[in-house]
Amino acid sequence: xxxxxxxxxxxxxxxxxxxxxxxxxxxxxxxxxxxxxxxxxxxxxxxxxxxxxxxxxxxxxxxxxxxxxxxxxxxxxxxxxxxxxxxxxxxxxxxxxxxxxxxxxxxxxxxxxxxxxxxxxxxxxxxxxxxxxxxxxxxxxxxxxxxxxxxxxxxxxxxxxxxxxxxxxxxxxxxxxxxxxxxxxxxxxxxxxxxxxxxxxxxxxxxxxxxxxxxxxxxxxxxxxxxxxxxxxxxxxxxxxxxxxxxxxxxxxxxxxxxx
Amino acid sequence: xxxxxxxxxxxxxxxxxxxxxxxxxxxxxxxxxxxxxxxxxxxxxxxxxxxxxxxxxxxxxxxxxxxxxxxxxxxxxxxxxxxxxxxxxxxxxxxxxxxxxxxxxxxxxxxxxxxxxxxxxxxxxxxxxxxxxxxxxxxxxxxxxxxxxxxxxxxxxxxxxxxxxxxxxxxxxxxxxxxxxxxxxxxxxxxxxxxxxxxxxxxxxxxxxxxxxxxxxxxxxxxxxxxxxxxxxxxxxxxxxxxxxxxxxxxxxxxxxxxxxxxxxxxxxxxxxxxxxxxxxxxxxxxxxxxxxxxxxxxxxxxxxxxxxxxxxxxxxxxxxxxxxxxxxxxxxxxxxxxxxxxxxxxxxxxxxxxxxxxxxxxxxxxxxxxxxxxxxxxxxx
Numbered sequence: 001x002x003x004x005x006x007x008x009x010x011x012x013x014x015x016x017x018x019x020x021x022x023x024x025x026x027x028x029x030x031x032x033x034x035x036x037x038x039x040x041x042x043x044x045x046x047x048x049x050x051x052x053x054x055x056x057x058x059x060x061x062x063x064x065x066x067x068x069x070x071x072x073x074x075x076x077x078x079x080x081x082x083x084x085x086x087x088x089x090x091x092x093x094x095x096x097x098x099x100x101x102x103x104x105x106x107x108x109x110x111x112x113x114x115x116x117x118x119x120x121x122x123x124x125x126x127x128x129x130x131x132x133x134x135x136x137x138x139x140x141x142x143x144x145x146x147x148x149x150x151x152x153x154x155x156x157x158x159x160x161x162x163x164x165x166x167x168x169x170x171x172x173x174x175x176x177x178x179x180x181x182x183x184x185x186x187x188x189x190x191x192x193x194x195x196x197x198x199x200x201x202x203x204x205x206x207x208x209x210x211x212x213x214x215x216x217x218x219x220x221x222x223x224x225x226x227x228x229x230x231x232x233x234x235x236x237x238x239x240x241x242x243x244x245x246x247x248x249x250x251x252x253x254x255x256x257x258x259x260x
Numbered sequence: 261x262x263x264x265x266x267x268x269x270x271x272x273x274x275x276x277x278x279x280x281x282x283x284x285x286x287x288x289x290x291x292x293x294x295x296x297x298x299x300x301x302x303x304x305x306x307x308x309x310x311x312x313x314x315x316x317x318x319x320x321x322x323x324x325x326x327x328x329x330x331x332x333x334x335x336x337x338x339x340x341x342x343x344x345x346x347x348x349x350x351x352x353x354x355x356x357x358x359x360x361x362x363x364x365x366x367x368x369x370x371x372x373x374x375x376x377x378x379x380x381x382x383x384x385x386x387x388x389x390x391x392x393x394x395x396x397x398x399x400x401x402x403x404x405x406x407x408x409x410x411x412x413x414x415x416x417x418x419x420x421x422x423x424x425x426x427x428x429x430x431x432x433x434x435x436x437x438x439x440x441x442x443x444x445x446x447x448x449x450x451x452x453x454x455x456x457x458x459x460x461x462x463x464x465x466x467x468x469x470x471x472x473x474x475x476x477x478x479x480x481x482x483x484x485x486x487x488x489x490x491x492x493x494x495x496x497x498x499x500x501x502x503x504x505x506x507x508x509x510x511x512x513x514x515x516x517x518x519x520x521x522x523x524x525x526x527x528x529x530x531x532x533x534x535x536x537x538x539x540x541x542x543x544x545x546x547x548x549x550x551x552x553x554x555x556x557x558x559x560x561x562x563x564x565x566x567x568x569x570x571x572x573x574x575x576x577x578x579x580x581x582x583x584x585x586x587x588x589x590x591x592x593x594x595x596x597x598x599x600x601x602x603x604x605x606x607x608x609x610x611x612x613x614x615x616x617x618x619x620x621x622x623x624x625x626x627x628x629x630x631x632x633x634x635x636x637x638x639x640x641x642x
Contacts, residue, residue, distance in 0.1 A: 048535060049534075050531055050534055050535065070537040070538070070539060071537040072537075073537065074535065074536055074537030075537075078535065079531075079532075079535040081529075081531055081532065081535075085389075085529060086527055086528055086529075087389065087390075087527075088389075088391075088527045088577070088582040089577070089581060089582060090527070090581060090582055090583070091581065093293060093296075093297075094581070094583060095528075098524060098525060098528060098536065099536070101521060101524075101525055101536045101537065101538070102536055102537035104521065109297075110294060113293050113294050113297060116293070117293050129293060129296075130296065148528075152535075152536065
């Protein structure tokens with residue numbers, strides 16, 4: 001289990017997170033939503049170990065992240081961040097193989113290729129393997145980065161333990177089809193035992209794909225639960241300061257949200 | 261905890277692995293990828309071999325050409341004679357003296373400096389995630405030249421020790437410049453191109469002013485020596501000045517190749533490299549120090565030779581892509597060849613005088629830099 005318990009974080013005098021607890025278990029997809037500046041990205045950076053909490057603890061399988069060996073941690077959790085920009089003309093296969101870095105010396109090159117191939121198949125970019133990354137569209141690039149993250153935490157035959165994938169606004173700047181494609185991949189991974197956490201802006205995307213939704217506001221968790229209990233008119237009004245109407249999705253068994 | 265069984269199950273039978281083994285199509289696709297990878301690694305081996313051969317040819321050309329011509333066979337015979345080998349080529353004693361005392365140290369210096377500048381350029385470009393990070397453009401070389409020039413003019417070291425004081429002084433200047441540019445241009449793990457180049461412009465201006473001041477206060481002999489730093493030259497090198505500085509150029513340049521995987525990950529972004537399990541801060545510090553060391557030692561012996569670190573890695577990237585495991589060694593080989601050829605041109609174009617090599621590399625590198633700017637398509641497309 002990857003869990004943050006009562007974590008605090010501040011930049012200068014500004015408190016960004018004031019005691020947040022959130023646990024991610026293998027096999028579930030958790031969406032974190034909330035207004036801009038609520039501390040969602042900071043929470044994800046604390047969970048990934050890129051930032052250190054000022055108070056509280058982030059643990060993976062009970063051990064604090066800073067006690068983990070860097071490579072061992074990297075084999076267990078991968079991050080798809082918004083900042084991934086690659087301006088050099090790597091081929092797609094090479095980008096995905098970069099995800100195998102923490103496995104250097106542990107897996108044969110042939111195994112790395114096999115994993116990279118499987119990760120590219122999973123994200124539907126196998127046909128792009130030989131293309132140059134910088135010539136791809138935004139949606140294709142995002143799927144390449146996702147494949148790289150998958151290759152990083154691809155389960156080994158020795159089974160080191162549960163895997164975790166952290167997605168920081170993975171649907172930003174993507175068209176409707178790509179947004180759902182990315183989250184469907186996350187959904188499939190969760191179905192096979194990976195713990196997936198996604199920061200999302202669109203409550204409807206969260207409603208369609210997440211097992212659980214946590215709402216973050218002003219550096220604290222407002223509510224954390226099933227989509228049906230979280231996505232209510234009162235909660236969303238409190239979180240976003242916007243009057244909304246919540247209805248049932250016409251074909252799926254989940255709520256959907258529109259401004260009132 | 262209720263989630264424990266789920267966790268254990270996922271350990272015992274990784275579901276993705278199971279799917280792969282059943283999937284027959286996968287085997288075909290992988291063998292296709294493996295084949296493509298094999299083909300590309302063969303291509304890389306051919307390129308490295310060709311670059312090695314080119315460097316060897318450039319070396320023979322560089323030591324053979326000049327006022328006293330020495331044929332390749334004679335070169336081998338002279339070198340063989342030194343270790344007691346009798347070879348069938350005959351040579352004159354002037355040829356032997358010229359080769360051993362002048363041409364060989366000069367060509368060795370060319371190899372070392374070319375390799376050092378190209379390796380430092382490739383590494384800094386990876387670190388900054390920017391193909392414009394030439395040690396000369398961002399002020400590293402000028403910073404090194406300024407502190408080396410200060411040693412000469414201000415006479416902080418006794419004349420006998422000056423040769424030994426120059427490399428560390430140049431290294432310190434180069435390191436300081438690198439750190440300043442890096443700190444100014446990097447915010448939250450991202451290096452801004454414009455800021456970096458502007459910081460380089462400012463540093464070059466400051467160091468240029470410092471050099472101007474040193475010119476102003478120096479006497480005639482010091483002026484001649486200073487000119488050497490301002491324009492760059494491989495001339496006048498002897499074994500005595502080359503040997504102490506050679507390991508300072510070669511070892512850090514070779515050391516940079518150990519960070520090839522780090523640099524590859526850096527291209528994705530520093531945070532991404534961190535997430536991939538690399539110790540980003542330690543690697544960054546070591547790369548900066550190694551690059552400053554190798555550039556500093558080069559500048560101490562040859563002065564500022566611009567654009568080698570910019571042009572060479574770019575050409576290699578065009579040929580085999582940005583993988584630093586290939587880029588670094590290939591750049592070192594090509595850098596060595598290019599500098600040998602440039603030096604040959606520098607000392608044969610305007611006989612009997614000698615053109616400073618820095619002028620030559622800038623004549624080629626400047627237009628190349630402009631070409632890079634013009635053909636750039638987007639803010640991040642290189």
